[in-house]
Amino acid sequence: MAEGVEKEGLQDALGQNESAQPFWDNFFPTTAADTTTAQPSMQVWGHLRISNPWLPVRSRIGAFYAANKEQTMMAIHRAIERRDPFNPDQPADPQVIVELEGASLLVPVIFHSQLGHDYFTSILNGPFLKSCLKTELDRVGYNEPILVTAEKQGLPHIPSLSVDEEIKDVLEKMRQATVQLSKQPKQDQTAENGKKDTQISAQKKERTLIGGNGAGESPFEYPSGVAVSEEGEIIVADCYSKRIQVFSEDGAREFVTTIHGDETIEPSDVAIDGEGKLWVVGYRNTADYAVRYTKLGQRLTMFKLQVETEWLRGIAVDVEKNHILVTQMTGEEPNLHGEVLVFTPDGTVVRTVGAQQGMKYPRYITVDGEGRTLVADSNNHCVYIYKDAQLQLKFGNTGKKKERSEGTLNNPRGVCTDSSGNIIVADSGNRRVKMFDKRGRFLKHVPTDTPRPQAVAMTPQGQLVVTDTEEDLVMVFDSLLGSMKCGSERCATCEHLEEGATFSSHTTEESFQMKDSMTCRSTYIIYLLSCNKCGLQYVGESKEELRTKFSSHIASITQNKTSPLAKHFNSAGHSVKNVRVRPIVQIESRDDQLRKDEEVFWIETLQTEAPDGMNLPKKAAKLSDFQRNSPSFHLP
Missing domain, CATH: 3.30.70 (Alpha-Beta Plaits)
Structure with missing residues (x-):
């Protein structure tokens, strides 16, 4: 001693x-x-x-x-x-x-x-x-x-x-x-380039603490997992209190995670199946269990996980296949071995995934709207994406020079997706949350101002739920829907980018609600460029990143070329400083013609053709009924 x-x-x-x-x-x-x-x-x-x-x-x-x-x-x-x-x-x-x-x-x-x-x-x-x-x-x-x-x-x-x-x-x-x-004021976190990330500090999202206000004793004891139901209920796996806590507009309730009589497990993660029931993974003494409960805490079924491990597990449900996915780690540092186990609801093993890629510590897991399995590997500092057990993509720590600057991950934890398919990752080692597009390209830092983000989930309204296991907090942040700055100090486009979830036509004054989350790094988009001096607007499309397309517009203006945009912003009383831009629609299809048809739709809808706007009059035929009923046309 x-x-x-x-x-x-x-x-x-x-x-x-x-x-x-x-x-x-x-x-x-x-x-x-x-x-x-x-x-x-x-x-x-x-x-x-x-x-x-x-x-x-x-x-x-x-x-x-x-x-x-x-x-x-x-x-x-x-x-x-x-x-x-x-x-x-x-x-x-x-x-x-x-x-x-x-x-x-x-x-x-x-x-x-x-x-x-x-x-x-x-x-x-x-x-x-x-x-x-x-x-x-x-x-x-x-x-x-x-x-x-x-x-x-x-x-x-x-x-x-x-x-x-x-x-x-x-x-x-x-x-x-x-x-x-x-x-006490917290010290500013340092950006990856060694400077204070002042843009992130200025962009902190409004947050709501659930289950407490952070000024006294927390109602949570290591909130290690979180899920959100279609009804907007926030379900928290409160590990060391051996409880599941459920928060909704009607109030809060909880239940103890029992397995036999008065025997309980410490829940490390929670997921929701296609019937709205809860799947919880947790441990008791030397055994781990996957247990299915109702939201009121009635135990429906369970199975014991055969491998004993001291590492916390994550759980997800593939609703389409009705499979239960559980992460597993064995061994000791530095010789860790990780994999994902795929079960039927009765505990029959379907397959294992990830061992062949050298997975080490797959702490959290989710299944996106396309049926892809996303796994955050904390020790390999990356996210793996699988489709039908085949590795499609790996991002976060591939060693590429461009990725190391902003898209790199350090001890990633929770992972989820939003309605646009964007991937949100709790970058725990860097003490922040990051957003990537569905192909793993970095989009933005999501400023949460939390010291140790752990589990993450999205509400149907586009709000971000984050648990913090260092301060025992569960936080709900403002909706991530809409256009957002990427947060990089080196981004020239962010200076001109308009943020928010709504946009309007200068000509008709009609407003529209965005249904996607986009930044200046988003691709396959329709964008709206406007003049903050006189209000005239221009609609464009791009399969490149918005910032790349916007840079070409700025070059045209500064070089005083003959395009309508260059003529307008070089006219009397105008300058490049008056240019504003925002993405307004994310295009799912990679078909160039569909994207151009969508551009025509918005030119007509917002009435941006000259002389009311800065688009040249189109000679194409009028829009078809299909185009007029575009799913991206989203009125409030």
């Missing part, structure tokens, strides 16, 4: 500067009672366990402790122990020691007085102690999320000590101090 570290050594190691003082120093003044708290005998209350079993072994707190033993002990002592500055020879009360157990840490807690016990139980309630530990570990270089659990062996039998009103008041302040922590 490791030796304790004296406070003086801790201060020396951290430079004895004011910024290194524990956050709560000002909350606990020295009083006369402090000089009488120590007692000759010690009482062991039990121990805390500090762990993070969801991380690869080499990234867990135990591995950091093994390599940085003294610094880790110092951090834990600072977070928990309380010392009397007027009696430096007295032991800390409470006092802790640190020992390594596997990949986690055991921290026995020792008291010398009733006051020490009251102090510790005060900071133990709620998230304050975890916040203190996280702060101190960050200071010594360990930045991963942690789980802090109390494993109590017994209360101490210590001579009681009268606690005056001042101490009671201070204890209450300690309970409430986490509110102060939550209000």
Whole structure:
């Protein structure tokens, strides 16, 4: 068992500067009672366990402790122990020691007085102690999320000590101090090119916290999975509380994930099948199970997964084939082996996928609208896409130079798709969420301002649901439908791009609602270019990225060519600064003629032909009835 570290050594190691003082120093003044708290005998209350079993072994707190033993002990002592500055020879009360157990840490807690016990139980309630530990570990270089659990062996039998009103008041302040922590400004994340990503900070999406407000004790205990029903219900797999929580407009409900009698599993992920029932994957002791429940918690069926693994699993449902897909990891770092198991609902194995591609840690999985299976491999830092068990695509960490700048992934976790087929990935290692098109091309950063995004899902209204397992939060962000900037500081098109989910005709003043999520990087689109000075508009089509097409328009304007756009923006009182652009329709088909027909449809609908707009009059025949009833014509 490791030796304790004296406070003086801790201060020396951290430079004895004011910024290194524990956050709560000002909350606990020295009083006369402090000089009488120590007692000759010690009482062991039990121990805390500090762990993070969801991380690869080499990234867990135990591995950091093994390599940085003294610094880790110092951090834990600072977070928990309380010392009397007027009696430096007295032991800390409470006092802790640190020992390594596997990949986690055991921290026995020792008291010398009733006051020490009251102090510790005060900071133990709620998230304050975890916040203190996280702060101190960050200071010594360990930045991963942690789980802090109390494993109590017994209360101490210590001579009681009268606690005056001042101490009671201070204890209450300690309970409430986490509110102060939550209000501290967070440091800006650094963009991948080394500069602060100011555009992302400016574009943060409005978020709604469900199940709490983040200022007190969270109702979640490691919300590791999330799914959304067709009715808009948000279903959360709350792992360590052994519950499924369901949130809807009618309120919230929950049920315990039981399998036999009072035996329960810790759910690591949840998915919804074609009948609206829930499939939950979780573990109990040394066995993993896939269980089907109703939304009210009635267990319908289940099967045991044959391979024992210490790694958390993901689950998805292929509704078309009625298959249940479960991720599986075996082995230890660095020799991990991952694969996806495909089952029928009775637990019969249909096939396995992914082992031949060297999959390592397939943590989350989903099936898109085209029946493709998308798997986020956290250790290979990529997303695999399979169709009928054949690998179609891999993106996120292919080694391509262009991808490394923006499309690279670091420890990807949750994965889902939106109504346009775009792929949303929780880029957990980079502490952000990213959007890619269905071919794996980077579209944009989705600014969520969350430290450790985990599971993701989309609502029918296009809202993004993100769980954060570091802060135990579930967040719902504004709809992602509409046109959005990609967020890159180097993007010249974003300066001219109009964001939002609606657009209108300057001529008719009629408004239209967008049904797709697009950015300046989107391809196979219809776009609307306008003048912010006089309002005239131009409709165009492109199979290239919008930013590529837009660059050609800007070149035409700046070179003063003879196109209608160049003539307009070089006319008196106008300049290239007046150009605005936005994508308005995503074209599913790769047929060039269909895309051009769609362009004609919108030229006519928005009435952008000259002289009312900047499009040249078309000599083509009028639109057919089929074109007039285009599915992209989406009125509110």
